[in-house]
Amino acid sequence: MESALNPYSPGSGRRPFELAGRQSEIDAFDLLLAKTRQRRPDRGIVLHGLRGVGKTVLLNEFRRQAEHAGFMVVSLEGRDAEGGPKAIRAKLARNLLQAGRKLNRRGAGTRLVAALGSIASFSAKLGVTGIDIGVNLNHGRADSGSIEVDLEELIEDLCEALAENRSGLIFIIDEMQDLDDGLIAALLSAQHLANQREWPFYIAGAGLPNLPSVLAEARSYAERIFNYRSIGALTREAAEAALVVPASRHGARYVPQAKDLLLDASGGYPYFLQEYGYAAWETAPEKTVTVEDATVAVAIGQAQLDQGFFPSRWKRASNAEKAFLRLMAMDGDAGSSTSELARRAEKKQSSMTQTRSSLIEKGIIYAPALGTVAFTVPGMAEYVQRLSE
Ligand SMILES: Nc1ncnc2c1ncn2[C@@H]1O[C@H](COP(=O)(O)OP(=O)(O)OP(=O)(O)O)[C@@H](O)[C@H]1O
Ligand SMILES: [Mg+2]
Structure with missing residues (x-):
């Protein structure tokens, strides 16, 4: 579809065409x-x-x-x-x-x-x-x-x-x-x-x-x-609105399976919805987004995230911090116990506190509860795993 009309807005603080679920x-x-x-x-x-x-x-x-x-x-x-x-x-x-x-x-x-x-x-x-x-x-x-x-x-x-x-x-x-x-x-x-x-x-x-x-x-x-x-991921209904409404205002639509594919890939996260929606618009030759279009869009959207959203955080980490993040990535987005991380690293927990606090200071991780840490960036764990592959 025509790039100039692309109604999606991946980026920081950019007002979405449809401010869904808020x-x-x-x-x-x-x-x-x-x-x-x-x-x-x-x-x-x-x-x-x-x-x-x-x-x-x-x-x-x-x-x-x-x-x-x-x-x-x-x-x-x-x-x-x-x-x-x-x-x-x-x-x-x-x-x-x-x-x-x-x-x-x-x-x-x-x-x-x-x-x-x-x-x-x-x-x-x-x-x-x-x-x-x-x-x-x-x-x-x-x-x-x-x-x-x-x-x-x-x-x-x-x-x-x-x-x-x-x-x-x-x-x-x-x-x-x-x-x-x-x-x-x-x-x-x-x-x-x-x-x-x-x-x-x-x-x-x-x-x-x-x-x-x-x-x-x-x-x-x-x-x-x-x-x-x-403020978290959007409900399925709101995520659907965020994806479908901008397109429909421009006379475009998604076949149901294409829509589901994109919604599943985004996990309902607004930034990802914008990135995948944007890619779908750029990919689809006709005003109906097909499953094939959506499949390509997910691949392109993810490549886009892997070039911007994730590395902008990853690059700010020192080598010691990157090692810490790799250990965390094994637990996925759910978060890790700091004692378990120390065990994995074969180090004393106290020797890792410095790394932990500098990562918190950089806003890459946070402590959801005492003795645990998690990524502040949804999908970061998988990204770090992809890097190591
Ligand atoms: N309710 C929404 N519906 C659809 N898209 C949204 C919604 N809210 C935000 N977006 C889109 O999500 C992306 C991220 O928005 P925003 O920069 O406000 O996030 P943030 O929480 O401030 O992130 P950060 O913590 O990195 O600053 C933007 O591309 C924006 O257009
Ligand atoms: Mg912000």
């Missing part, structure tokens, strides 16, 4: 916005799940919803981290300045102008200059140099101004597990305080499956201040 998250976020406008308390939301399940896409959707509802939205990504914690704080300041600038329209109330001044002083303290948002510094607010105090003051000032218009402040944070401990703690305590004081401030965060435990380690009350949502 209505309950979208509704939950809509409810959060609606409650905030009614000045009723709610909880922030944290999405956690494996690579490629659609967390970033959902966060982008949340951003659209919040902007549409007239909220102030500030985005941040934990993995921007060239330059570490300082760079992330500077990025936060720049994004605040940018969002603040948009609010500084004619007729902005005095409260809002003062709150924007707090953004300016917060940013100046962090050494971020050069973005003029047309207000004076609010000296003595959000410029103590302690990130926890300053975030709190900044959020308080912004929320009081925004609440006057039944609006609020939303922080959209992707790859949240990669933020440094200091910033995570400051964000959580700001969220905690906001809940108590009824400031209209909410964090919508996303990250790997270890994110809830990262947050709980930073602040014991983290469990209580968020609505946690595990």
